Amino acid sequence: MKITNIKWVAPTALGLSVMAMPSAIAQEITPVNALDINTLESSNSSMSQVTSVSQLSDVQPTDWAFQALQSLVERYGCIAGYPDGTYRGNRALTRYEFAAGLNACLDRVNELLAAGLADKVSRDDLAVLERLQEEFAAELATLRGRVDALEARVAEVEANQFSTTTKLQGEVAFTVANAFGEDVDSEVTFTDRVRLQLLTSFTGRDRLITRLTAGNVGNSFVDEIGTNEGRLAYDGQTDNDITLDRLHYVFPVFDDLEATVMASLGGHHFYAETFNPGLEAGGGANGALSRFGERNPIYRLGLGGRGVGFNYTPNDTFEVSAGYIVLFISNLI
Numbered sequence: 312m313k314i315t316n317i318k319w320v321a322p323t324a325l326g327l328s329v330m331a332m333p334s335a336i337a338q339e340i341t342p343v344n345a346l347d348i349n350t351l352e353s354s355n356s357s358m359s360q361v362t363s364v365s366q367l368s369d370v371q372p373t374d375w376a377f378q379a380l381q382s383l384v385e386r387y388g389c390i391a392g393y394p395d396g397t398y399r400g401n402r403a404l405t406r407y408e409f410a411a412g413l414n415a416c417l418d419r420v421n422e423l424l425a426a427g428l429a430d431k432v433s434r435d436d437l438a439v440l441e442r443l444q445e446e447f448a449a450e451l452a453t454l455r456g457r458v459d460a461l462e463a464r465v466a467e468v469e470a471n472q473f474s475t476t477t478k479l480q481g482e483v484a485f486t487v488a489n490a491f492g493e494d495v496d497s498e499v500t501f502t503d504r505v506r507l508q509l510l511t512s513f514t515g516r517d518r519l520i521t522r523l524t525a526g527n528v529g530n531s532f533v534d535e536i537g538t539n540e541g542r543l544a545y546d547g548q549t550d551n552d553i554t555l556d557r558l559h560y561v562f563p564v565f566d567d568l569e570a571t572v573m574a575s576l577g578g579h580h581f582y583a584e585t586f587n588p589g590l591e592a593g594g595g596a597n598g599a600l601s602r603f604g605e606r607n608p609i610y611r612l613g614l615g616g617r618g619v620g621f622n623y624t625p626n627d628t629f630e631v632s633a634g635y636i637v638l639f640i641s642n643l644i
Contacts, residue, residue, distance in 0.1 A: 369403045369404065369405055369406070370403065370404045370405075370406060370409045371403050372402070372403065376409070376443060376446060376447075377404070377409070379439045379442075379443060380409065380412055380413060380416065380443065382439075383416045383436060383439070383440070384412070384416065386436070387416060387419045387420065387423075388419070389412075389415045389416040389418070389419035389420075390412050390415055390416070406447065406450050407450050407453070407454060409447065409450070410447045410450035410451050410453075410454050411454060413440075413443055413444075413447055413451065414451060414454060414455070416440070417440060417444070420432055420436070420437075420440060476511070476512050477509055477510070477511040477512075478509070478510045478511075479507065479508070479509060479510075480507075480508040480509075480510060481505075481506065481507050481508070482505070482506040482508075482595060482596060482597075483503070483504075483505050483506075484503065484504045484505075484526075484545055484596035485501070485502070485503050486500070486501070486502045486503070486504075486528065486543065487499065487500070487501050488500055488502070488531070488532075488543065490531075490532035490535050490536055490541055492536065495532075495535050495536060496535060497532055497535040502526070502527050502528040502529070503526055503527060503528070503551075504524065504525070504526030504527075504528050504545055504546075504547065504596070505524070505525050505526060506522060506523070506524050506595075507522070507523045508520065508521070508522040508523075508557075509521040509522075514562075516562070516563050517560070517561060517562035517563070518559075518560070518561040518562075519559075519560050519561075520557060520558070520559045520560075520561070521555070521557070521558055522555070522556055522557035522558075523553050523554065523555060523556070524547065524549060524553070524554055524556040524557075525549050525551050525552060525553045525554070526546075526547055526548070526549055526551065527548065527549070527550060527551050528543060528545065528546040528547055528548065529546060529547075529548040530542055530546055530548065531543045531546045539602055539603060539608075540601060540602075540603045541601075542601065542602045542603075543600065543601060543602065544592065544594060544595075544596075544598060544599050544600060544601055544602050544604070544605045545594055545595060545596045546602070547594075555575055556575065556576045557575055557576045558573075558574040558575040558576075559571055559572065559573050559574070559575075559577070559581060560572045560574075561582075564621075567623060567624055567625050568621060568622070568623050569582075569621070569622045569624075570619065570620070570621050571619065571620045571621075571622070571634070572619050573616075573617055573618050573619065573620070573636065574617055575617065576614075576615055577613070577614075577615070577616050577617050577618050577620075577636045578610065578611070578613070578614045578615070578636070579609075579610045579612065579613065579614075579620065579632075579634055579636065580593065580606055580610040581593070581620065582620030582621065582622050582632060582634055583610070583620065583622065583632035583634065584622075584630060584632070585606040585607065585610055587605070587606050587607075590604055590605055590606070591605055591606050592605065612636075613636035613637075613638045614638075615638060615639075616636040616637050616638035616639060617636065617637055617639070618634060618635045618636030618637055619634060619635060620632065620633070620634030620635075620636075621633050621634065
């Protein structure tokens with residue numbers, strides 16, 4: 312029997328067959344030269360297939376993983392898309408971009424399972440997610456590690472940041488005033504006062520109060536009347552020069568105990584309740600018109616000095632305040 316037209320696709324198999332066959336049969340076999348072998352090897356290399364997405368540098372829209380994730384996105388809405396509201400699911404993704412989308416879908420499915428909505432998630436989808444997790448395990452681990460590191464850095468910055476918020480508050484008051492009474496010799500005056508206040512908080516529970524003032528109200532009509540009853544609540548003389556007239560720091564010692572440190576223009580009414588709602592304005596222009604009507608005169612003892620005050624409020628119906636203010640001659644107003 313004669314064997315003819317045998318074609319070998321692997322040079323190793325050809326060599327074994329030649330050694331096993333009788334010489335008469337081997338003579339009928341067409342020899343394979345080096346050029347043919349190189350051609351076969353090149354053909355085998357070009358025909359090799361990628362069997363796992365882990366071997367891909369990018370995930371293409373035609374890959375099963377891409378299509379699987381796109382299906383999950385459509386069913387669970389786990390990726391919001393671009394700012395214009397589009398998903399743009401026809402573009403290739405890097406493996407880390409793909410892992411970010413996969414992680415979002417994993418979080419969404421976990422939320423549904425944690426909320427007792429397991430019936431909203433199919434077994435097929437769980438199987439797909441499990442396979443995708445295996446294929447992108449390295450990228451998911453790297454992504455989560457970076458997210459954890461970023462969250463740690465954000466927490467550190469928030470814990471050590473110098474200023475959380477600073478608010479600018481302002482007030483402008485113009486006054487046309489005169490005083491009347493027996494033996495009162497006064498004239499109509501037009502005066503002004505401007506305040507700018509910076510309210511800064513470092514922790515969200517404290518307050519650093521820095522206030523600048525300029526005005527020419529003076530002591531109002533105290534000289535004409537002879538008592539402080541003739542003084543406006545918002546008077547004060549700076550000849551319209553800008554001055555620092557308040558620098559206080561208020562912070563909690565405990566949940567029910569608050570401390571006030573007064574470095575400039577201190578007053579007992581800054582830490583103690585005056586129980587005069589609607590009229591007490593801290594020398595502002597939106598409360599009582601006169602200083603006497605603003606608060607009990609006892610609160611003006613030591614006004615303009617420096618000191619510290621404490622306010623203890625264990626509940627809504629009980630409050631205790633105590634403080635100490637040193638009055639310097641240069642602070643008298």
